[in-house]
Amino acid sequence: MPRSVHDRRWWILAVLCLTVVIVVIDNTIVNVALPVMSRDLHASNSSLQWIVDGYSLPFAGLLLAGGGLSDRFGRKRVMQYALGSFGAFSLLAAFLTSVPTLLVARALMGASAAFIFPATLSTLTVAFDDLSERAKAFGFWGAASGVAIAIGPVAGGALLVHFWYGSIFIINAPLVLIAIVASAYVVPESRSPLAAAWTSRVSRSGPWA
DSSP: OOHHHHHTHHHHHHHHHHHHHHHHHHHHHGGGGHHHHHHHHOOOHHHHHHHHHHHHHHHHHTHHHHHHHHHHHOHHHHHHHHHHHHHHHHHHHHTOOSHHHHHHHHHHHHHHHHHHHHHHHHHHHHHOOSHHHHHHHHHHHHHHHHHHHHHHHHHHHHHHHHSOTTHHHHTHHHHHHHHHHHHHHHSOOOOOHHHHHHHHHHHHHOTTO
């Protein structure tokens, strides 16, 4: 690992923890807004359930694909593009006024999150080559996920007291912006050695050689 990466490894961890919080908190913050959505969007109980699951299902279904693409094309690159998509779809969801369009936006948010989550884990293994420090880093990463689960409903309730239900999606935008800028300066680019070797081979001789 380059010395510069080693020296800023704890900053890298902080940025990755923020990124995980963004992904996880959106899975819980929406729960407290369901009664408001039911009233404002005239949504049925099944529609409300789909608003919740519309994020979780694409997220779970695309995790492996997200990990594979980040290993091949660059974990930082994939994470930043996915963060940008996540922020854009969050802003879109905030101003939608019908259940079907909101479901589409939620699904696209979940799909974007699936490309963010595995990239953070892979980047941690690159930033921390010492096994004891890596274990601590994964512990902090897991704790960040737990904190996000806990603060999601609290943050959602606080926003709904003062604003409309779209505010629970708008809050993602400044967090995403901070994560993108911070990762650009702090997080190193990395790829799987096997993916890098495959790409090099293809560039020299073509995919079917």
